[in-house]
Amino acid sequence: MKVVLQHLTKKFPSRQKKGEDVVAVSDFTFEIPDGKLIGLLGPSGCGKSTTLNMICGLEPPTGGHIFFGEDDVTRLPPENRGVGLVFQNYALYPHMTVRQNILFPLQNLKGEARPAKAEMLRRAEEAARLVQIDALMDRKPSELSGGQQQRVAIARALVKMPKVLLLDEPLSNLDARLRLQTREEIRRIQRETGITTIFVTHDQEEAMSISDLIVVMKEGVVHQIGRPQDVYDEPKNLFVAKFLGTPPINVFSGEVRGGVLYLGEDGVLCVKGVGDRKVFVGVRPEGFLLQAAGPLCCTLRAVEVMGRDRSVVSAHPALLGTEIRSIIPSDEVLDAGHETVRFALKPAKVHLFDTETEARIPFEA
Ligand code: ADP
Ligand code: MG
Numbered sequence: 048m049k050v051v052l053q054h055l056t057k058k059f060p061s062r063q064k065k066g067e068d069v070v071a072v073s074d075f076t077f078e079i080p081d082g083k084l085i086g087l088l089g090p091s092g093c094g095k096s097t098t099l100n101m102i103c104g105l106e107p108p109t110g111g112h113i114f115f116g117e118d119d120v121t122r123l124p125p126e127n128r129g130v131g132l133v134f135q136n137y138a139l140y141p142h143m144t145v146r147q148n149i150l151f152p153l154q155n156l157k158g159e160a161r162p163a164k165a166e167m168l169r170r171a172e173e174a175a176r177l178v179q180i181d182a183l184m185d186r187k188p189s190e191l192s193g194g195q196q197q198r199v200a201i202a203r204a205l206v207k208m209p210k211v212l213l214l215d216e217p218l219s220n221l222d223a224r225l226r227l228q229t230r231e232e233i234r235r236i237q238r239e240t241g242i243t244t245i246f247v248t249h250d251q252e253e254a255m256s257i258s259d260l261i262v263v264m265k266e267g268v269v270h271q272i273g274r275p276q277d278v279y280d281e282p283k284n285l286f287v288a289k290f291l292g293t294p295p296i297n298v299f300s301g302e303v304r305g306g307v308l309y310l311g312e313d314g315v316l317c318v319k320g321v322g323d324r325k326v327f328v329g330v331r332p333e334g335f336l337l338q339a340a341g342p343l344c345c346t347l348r349a350v351e352v353m354g355r356d357r358s359v360v361s362a363h364p365a366l367l368g369t370e371i372r373s374i375i376p377s378d379e380v381l382d383a384g385h386e387t388v389r390f391a392l393k394p395a396k397v398h399l400f401d402t403e404t405e406a407r408i409p410f411e412a
Contacts, residue, residue: 086258131204334396335373
């Protein structure tokens with residue numbers, strides 16, 4: 048089922064200033080393709096949950112429309128939309144077994160929508176198998192790990208065979224290892240069922256790793272939509288560039304003079320097609336090449352071994368921030384005893400931004 052958002056907007060009366068509005072979501076237009084997993088990504092408070100709540104019907108929009116397929120569902124109550132919901136807090140019924148928890152949404156159906164008992168049990172078993180908790184059906188939630196509880200919550204969302212699955216930070220309560228594992232599981236389940244899924248998270252790595260498309264939001268405004276790798280490689284603006292990637296992109300203040308990009312005194316790169324001007328310069332950590340006579344001269348602070356790679360921590364006068372974090376393969380020769388380290392930059396890993404609008408400025412290397 049494709050989901051179409053047209054100029055979707057939500058304003059709340061401000062809690063701080065009487066008579067003013069907080070625009071939680073502003074003019075969000077997007078057609079979510081059928082059967083895809085969409086990662087809705089942005090810092091806390093950017094409007095992710097509000098967007099999800101409007102799609103599922105818990106929150107009425109102040110403006111715009113929502114379509115499921117060709118049907119306008121904007122005013123439809125949540126129970127008639129055919130959505131499955133999973134939140135950060137699994138909210139299982141503690142006194143019920145896993146089986147009873149999964150069955151609950153089916154038993155709550157009224158009239159013709161309510162399947163026969165045998166069919167309910169069959170569907171509950173199927174949903175449990177899908178999330179691999181079918182061996183735990185007679186346990187109570189308190190006898191399960193956090194990850195297992197979240198699987199029960201997902202099974203409970205799937206048992207009604209939703210047309211759209213909405214997940215709001217579903218992994219936030221899990222420890223690091225379980226988060227990794229469960230996000231892979233969610234990806235697998237989504238592929239197997241083909242249910243159009245919107246996955247909300249503030250964790251860019253999580254969104255990047257499992258999404259077909261990511262939507263990057265800030266302060267209610269969608270800044271970029273695209274495939275994770277495309278958004279990473281071609282961020283539309285400085286915010287998106289800074290939000291994606293670990294370690295984060297290194298930002299310098301720079302200047303283009305005569306087709307050459309300068310960071311302080313260092314002429315680091317030829318940038319064709321950009322006139323003389325000041326710019327913000329973002330360099331991805333993997334964009335630094337160790338080079339004895341490289342044009343970028345930095346003060347070496349530390350070298351951290353991370354197994355396959357090494358993280359080189361350095362400083363430069365033009366850096367906007369406290370330290371440069373670059374990642375280099377650990378088999379490259381680097382004398383950690385030196386006071387300086389010199390780099391060349393990989394053009395594809397360097398982005399220029401307007402200092403006013405922060406929009407990316409394309410250039411040819
Ligand atoms: P996210 O899920 O991305 O953290 P939310 O969608 O929860 O963000 O919130 C977006 C903005 O809307 C925030 O500024 C938040 O304070 C505000 N907001 C959310 N719900 C309400 C509400 N019921 N009343 C007033 N403001 C709200
Ligand atoms: Mg939220």
